[in-house]
Amino acid sequence: MSKGEETRQHIIEKAAALFNQRGFEGTALSDLMAATKLRKGGIYRHFESKEELAAEAFDHAWRVARRARHQGLEEIPNTVDRLKGFVRNFVEVRPGIPGGCPLLNTAVESDDGNALLRARAREALRSWREFIETTVKKGVERGEIRREADGETAATLIIGGLEGALMMSRLAHNDQPLHAMRAHLEDYLESALRKN
């Protein structure tokens, strides 16, 4: 990595933590300068706009969250158990970037506004859905998941349930909603998906 690339990466990492906690609108240039210890010119030499920096910061935050949530999943051979592992990771593993789920934060802030950020959030949601739908499809092929199981529905129930429970847990400073949702999704995966 060149010195310039290193600086760019340093800015993205610092910005990711700020944007994920305070939002795009809530993060001021002065916050970015304080966190990166750079002047305005030192930051904007690397990015065309605040939007572009925020989009790169989102992609970084999403990669970090994804890594935490997919931790150890490849070693789980059974597809139903792999989906349960995903739910467990979402609830138990705190990703390195503070502020909660980057997708939830960015989706809620950008759904009426910022088109570039919204596009990144939509792509993140699409890739998350794809992971679940592909896992369900593979499970059906292998005879681990019932033939009539619907991957799209499974993706909606898992993603929607976890994100909604995360909102409740963060607001109330209480992990109970996340734990209750995990138990419910485990039941759902066992009763609606697993082929006995």
Place this chain on the structure above:
Amino acid sequence: MSKGEETRQHIIEKAAALFNQRGFEGTALSDLMAATKLRKGGIYRHFESKEELAAEAFDHAWRVARRARHQGLEEIPNTVDRLKGFVRNFVEVRPGIPGGCPLLNTAVESDDGNALLRARAREALRSWREFIETTVKKGVERGEIRREADGETAATLIIGGLEGALMMSRLAHNDQPLHAMRAHLEDYLESALRKN
């Protein structure tokens, strides 16, 4: 209502739509002035700060959302059917204030920040939980809901599921996630709560 009270209410209503779409940080004084057709002094004669105005605007938006979601529920005698009616209203009835659910928006924006707004969102979540828990309790007393049903869990699954699916539907501009979550919650209410 005095002229002053009328103006105050006018500001709250205009501000509620702005804050619910753009967020607290994303709403500038100039936006508030354009929407209310008032000058800075004309707005801040009625509110001590932007925080106070946003808190009042949130309470207003929440009352409007609540009214839409509780529409017609009192006429439904059976408690399980009443909870199903609530889920249906959440999915089908668009409240008059644009920008999605005020609780989701405010919770996500304020969970790392603004204490006054966070307190209002927590109170909204508490009152929503209370409605569901009270309905479950009443259902158990009347013999409509199984004795072992847990109101707290029901509240988490309904609120978390709907809010998460709403985030997905708004981001993708597609109501499918909300419809899939509604069907799932109806199944849950029939199979886990209703006493046969």
